[in-house]
Amino acid sequence: xxxxxxxxxxxxxxxxxxxxxxxxxxxxxxxxxxxxxxxxxxxxxxxxxxxxxxxxxxxxxxxxxxxxxxxxxxxxxxxxxxxxxxxxxxxxxxxxxxxxxxxxxxxxxxxxxxxxxxxxxxxxxxxxxxxxxxxxxxxxxxxxxxxxxxxxxxxxxxxxxxxxxxxxxxxxxxxxxxxxxxxxxxxxxxxxxxxxxxxxxxxxxxxxxxxxxxxxxxxxxxxxxxxxxxxxxxxxxxxxxxxxxxxxxxxxxxxxxxxxxxxxxxxxxxxxxxxxxxxxxxxxxxxxxxxxxxxxxxxxxxxxxxxxxxxxxxxxxxxxxxxxxxxxxxxxxxxxxxxxxxxxxxxxxxxxx
Amino acid sequence: xxxxxxxxxxxxxxxxxxxxxxxxxxxxxxxxxxxxxxxxxxxxxxxxxxxxxxxxxxxxxxxxxxxxxxxxxxxxxxxxxxxxxxxxxxxxxxxxxxxxxxxxxxxxxxxxxxxxxxxxxxxxxxxxxxxxxxxxxxxxxxxxxxxxxxxxxxxxxxxxxxxxxxxxxxxxxxxxxxxxxxxxxxxxxxxxxxxxxxxxxxxxxxxxxxxxxxxxxxxxxxxxxxxxxxxxxxxxxxxxxxxxxxxxxxxxxxxxxxxxxxxxxxxxxxxxxxxxxxxxxxxxxx
Numbered sequence: 001x002x003x004x005x006x007x008x009x010x011x012x013x014x015x016x017x018x019x020x021x022x023x024x025x026x027x028x029x030x031x032x033x034x035x036x037x038x039x040x041x042x043x044x045x046x047x048x049x050x051x052x053x054x055x056x057x058x059x060x061x062x063x064x065x066x067x068x069x070x071x072x073x074x075x076x077x078x079x080x081x082x083x084x085x086x087x088x089x090x091x092x093x094x095x096x097x098x099x100x101x102x103x104x105x106x107x108x109x110x111x112x113x114x115x116x117x118x119x120x121x122x123x124x125x126x127x128x129x130x131x132x133x134x135x136x137x138x139x140x141x142x143x144x145x146x147x148x149x150x151x152x153x154x155x156x157x158x159x160x161x162x163x164x165x166x167x168x169x170x171x172x173x174x175x176x177x178x179x180x181x182x183x184x185x186x187x188x189x190x191x192x193x194x195x196x197x198x199x200x201x202x203x204x205x206x207x208x209x210x211x212x213x214x215x216x217x218x219x220x221x222x223x224x225x226x227x228x229x230x231x232x233x234x235x236x237x238x239x240x241x242x243x244x245x246x247x248x249x250x251x252x253x254x255x256x257x258x259x260x261x262x263x264x265x266x267x268x269x270x271x272x273x274x275x276x277x278x279x280x281x282x283x284x285x286x287x288x289x290x291x292x293x294x295x296x297x298x299x300x301x302x303x304x305x306x307x308x309x310x311x312x313x314x315x316x317x318x319x320x321x322x323x324x325x326x327x328x329x330x331x332x333x334x335x336x337x338x339x340x341x342x343x344x345x346x347x348x349x350x351x352x353x
Numbered sequence: 354x355x356x357x358x359x360x361x362x363x364x365x366x367x368x369x370x371x372x373x374x375x376x377x378x379x380x381x382x383x384x385x386x387x388x389x390x391x392x393x394x395x396x397x398x399x400x401x402x403x404x405x406x407x408x409x410x411x412x413x414x415x416x417x418x419x420x421x422x423x424x425x426x427x428x429x430x431x432x433x434x435x436x437x438x439x440x441x442x443x444x445x446x447x448x449x450x451x452x453x454x455x456x457x458x459x460x461x462x463x464x465x466x467x468x469x470x471x472x473x474x475x476x477x478x479x480x481x482x483x484x485x486x487x488x489x490x491x492x493x494x495x496x497x498x499x500x501x502x503x504x505x506x507x508x509x510x511x512x513x514x515x516x517x518x519x520x521x522x523x524x525x526x527x528x529x530x531x532x533x534x535x536x537x538x539x540x541x542x543x544x545x546x547x548x549x550x551x552x553x554x555x556x557x558x559x560x561x562x563x564x565x566x567x568x569x570x571x572x573x574x575x576x577x578x579x580x581x582x583x584x585x586x587x588x589x590x591x592x593x594x595x596x597x598x599x600x601x602x603x604x605x606x607x608x609x610x611x612x613x614x615x616x617x618x619x620x621x622x623x624x625x626x627x628x629x630x631x632x633x634x635x636x637x638x639x
Contacts, residue, residue: 279440
């Protein structure tokens with residue numbers, strides 16, 4: 001792979017130069033301590049000193065709600081997706097892996113044209129990061145991205161090492177070649193290797209994902225599921241923030257002004273009560289514990305059986321989001337027989353007293 | 354997807370095709386039979402499906418839901434559905450009349466394993482609305498009668514008025530190349546001449562079964578499976594030759610929306626036809 005260097009103070013010039021005909025998206029501070037991916041007019045609005053955004057980049061490819069068709073009495077008209085090109089800057093390796101999982105999911109057996117169109121319209125510019133206490137990407141093997149980006153910026157001292165991951169990425173660099181430096185010194189390489197080693201040591205949370213399919217199988221009737229379900233609010237937040245959660249619902253929304261409907265697609269979550277309910281009222285997963293099992297079967301077992309890797313990229317969003325501490329770390333820990341320090345485990349002790 | 358991976362752009366798999374209701378009549382108080390034909394004549398004639406597959410039907414202003422196809426692929430041109438009035442979409446379908454339009458897309462899912470069934474004796478066990486999907490494969494077997502062994506049909510309903518396709522099955526009783534047994538839980542007419550009792554009370558009537566050469570095809574309300582499967586196991590029919598078709602919530606039919614997921618499979622693309630072994634092997638299938 002071709003690697004070039006860019007002075008960090010030239011980054012904004014580069015982003016401005018390449019985004020003249022595109023929307024520029026990236027991490028922007030929200031409130032006191034949160035971040036989100038947002039369109040900016042000026043790259044100076046970006047805050048690259050972030051760990052994770054509230055929602056993963058999936059919101060850019062398939063918004064929480066969008067119209068698939070206009071339905072009319074005897075015809076269905078496909079809604080055209082926003083054709084604006086997008087540049088998504090500042091994506092961390094975990095989220096790049098999340099995008100790779102979605103790429104695979106939305107193109108297998110049947111293609112999802114809505115995803116594919118907006119994905120093909122988006123350039124991914126990755127950015128290096130440093131883990132906090134929730135980051136699990138070292139365990140999921142997603143702490144480094146070798147593919148799935150057009151350019152990847154690794155910040156070292158006052159420079160970036162820029163990995164060129166695709167032909168489109170190469171084109172971007174060639175728009176303003178004068179900003180880049182082709183000569184990688186031994187010192188740069190040493191700095192990078194040391195940075196990688198230091199970063200590897202900085203991870204505080206680890207999970208033995210390899211053992212999880214067995215635990216899910218053998219502990220399917222374990223008390224841990226009941227314990228979780230006492231505290232679970234069935235709010236669906238864990239699905240909203242998960243880069244690998246793809247479930248959606250479809251609604252027919254009649255237009256008031258004409259005999260037509262908008263067929264609207266919106267994010268759904270398997271922890272919501274109506275998720276497995278069929279007409280007539282039969283609900284295949286009435287209890288919260290059954291729905292939590294479905295969620296974690298997908299993350300920790302089913303996906304591993306099918307693709308050899310968990311449907312978890314270790315971004316830590318569930319850990320940062322769930323109000324009662326149900327997340328991949330505490331659930332995997334509990335299945336592994338650990339004493340878990342989480343609201344749900346303390347609450348379960350109270351309930352069962 | 355960055356350059357190296359090429360995506361083949363298919364047509365939009367979510368897009369329904371307009372179809373005309375050409376015939377609609379009541380099968381019971383709350384189940385109606387619909388014959389539909391795609392408005393696009395070429396599509397109507399070229400639409401291929403397998404017995405046991407399902408389609409997504411949409412009604413303007415109400416939404417979309419999955420339905421088993423009740424017609425047989427051996428008689429192309431028209432699609433048939435038996436629909437119970439039980440929710441938002443089906444309420445709306447019941448308000449439609451002949452010559453009204455619905456949206457149809459599909460076919461989806463795995464059909465019945467016809468190749469495995471060929472040459473074997475086929476034992477159909479159906480209860481309630483279970484006859485809707487099984488009629489497709491039953492008619493398919495009858496249209497290709499030489500390729501199947503002895504065909505037995507056990508069909509149960511709560512009351513005579515609730516037996517779907519009652520006249521069609523009574524007519525089948527006259528055929529000498531299959532054994533058709535009908536039963537109702539309770540006869541409230543005084544005119545029912547067939548068996549009375551739950552569908553499992555028909556099992557003693559079935560002629561000799563060669564278990565290893567028999568495929569059982571089962572569909573009915575959830576409560577029925579337990580009792581019927583007990584009988585089939587008693588007859589020593591291998592668990593992977595007991596075939597059943599299952600119901601789940603579905604919003605896409607193409608393995609994307611997630612609602613029909615069970616363990617590592619999607620009912621919509623890996624099912625809805627499963628064997629009893631699948632059911633034992635995968636938790637929470639029934």
